[in-house]
Amino acid sequence: MKKIFFLYLLTLFSLNSYTQNLIWFIENDKFGYAHKTTGRTVITPQFTFAGYFSEGTAVAAVGNHLLSSKYGFINEKGKWLIIPQFNAAGNFSEAKARVQQNGKWGYVNKKGIFIIQPQFALCYDFKEGLAQASVKNNLWGLIDSTGKFIVQPEFYSITDVFAGITCIQKNITDKWEILDIKKKTSIKTNFTRMHAFADSLAPARDTSNKWGFVNTHGNWVIQPIFTNASSFSEGLAAVEKEYGSWGFINKNGEWVIPAQFDRPGYFFKGLALLEKGSDIVYVDKEGSLVFSFKR
Template sequence: MANHFYRIKQNNKYGFLNNEGEFVIPPSYLQAADFSGELAAVTMENGHKGYINKENDVVLQINADRLGGFNGEWATFIISRKTGIINRQGEIIVPPIFEQIILNGNKTFIGQQDGKMYLYDEKANKILDNEFDFLGRWNNREMVAEKNGKHGLINDKGEEIIPFKYAYCGSFEEGYAQVSLDNDMYGFIDKTGEFIIPPTYYQLFDFSEGLAAFRLKTAGKWGFINPNNEVIIKPKFQSVSNFSEGISAVELKDSYGYIDKQGKWIVKNIFSTADSFSNGLGLVTYEGEWGYLNRSGEWVYKPHNFNR
């Protein structure tokens, strides 16, 4: 965490803080993404796009409409609505010919052309000949896939491991995958395909840190269940985030705050927005200004207009 940089917006320019709330890169960029793999995509004041390192050196300038973050050795770039791949030296690995690219982080990627998705290697050769309407990111050598309107899971050889019988199927997280038979009600299955939580929920999040968010009806309130389908936090929130570092960002009465796994407030709902905790800090906004809180609810970087 000591070397983590936190993106900050001030006076409509982007820079970065350290975990003490001190500027390590001044707010001078028109746009900036979070650091990934020691590099951050930025748009400079002259409109040029590129990547900076943590010394604020521009290490790559790329002629593109949009730049993605690095996932392993690769990042995506978009030119005229077509997506390609570059490496850390700025060399084009895959030209911008795909409608969409999902990087797997292992020198393979999922590419979409003419509405169909395939798994490719670093030379853009198809690894699997199977044609799919959708492929999800590689996760523990498994991928969510869709064909003929049904979802299931395949392995890295294209073999079916969860049958294509679901209207929706997510990837396995903490041993459970979210599924729906009709796109109306959702539950969880285990790796044998058996329901461990029946499809009785209107909406679910994947399990994270042992809890999954749920709501029971349209415009209903959000709460949390455990893998035994026991309600741990009663549904009372307008929106929630997955638990991260033991904390969830929640919305109540149109304002945001943070709760712990018992549903107790760490910071009450007083913010315009609140993001999930990452590397020990949570990003909030208050009346348009950004700030960061630590896990004790103390300010690391306080918005200038916050006076409570």
């Protein structure tokens, strides 16, 4: 159960931002925060769940068990800015945080006031003024800051937005398309899977199940030679070598950090959170260990 829970955390929060100095860690099944350069505990482990700091606040939960915990938001001193009251929540992005109440998701501001009422089956963080959202039947679209669908919820899958571009898959068996949201035009591809564009490149999987990176026209920039890949962040992207370990490449497709990790991560402000054996590690862009704890 702990393993599944931690994998969920890596997936959910690896793309969110954190403050310059605070990084979360787990001790005795409780979340706390340490100073990233000294390793000194800044906020004592006390939460059943906690996320990265973003825009001066972080999501945190308290309760006897994770599933029954209530979620709120803390400041960098561990004080509650929004008291725990939600069934689930994500971090702040563009001054809005997604929260779940009575089985539906909506968005609150930093005062805890709903600015988009709970109405979605699921939704994600805002980027460039748009957010992925689903209302029913597991179909996805993109909403604006008022909660209005700009791209209608009619896709099996849709990615985050980069420079007005998103990637869409209409049905589970369909090949992916690259959609220009403003122009309302799309480029059909032969890719069987895509992740979001970042740094002008998107991970894409070809028909032989190999991953590479394409530009916004759908042309290969880094050839598909990897068994899995994640989006770029701060000039580096996590890629998998032969269905084994993960490392990082640059935009030329060159290895910068050799494959050695069990799960991928993303860089933000110079650090990436990764899993290696029984350790959870923060590494810098040279691959050097900055901080670690046991999962």
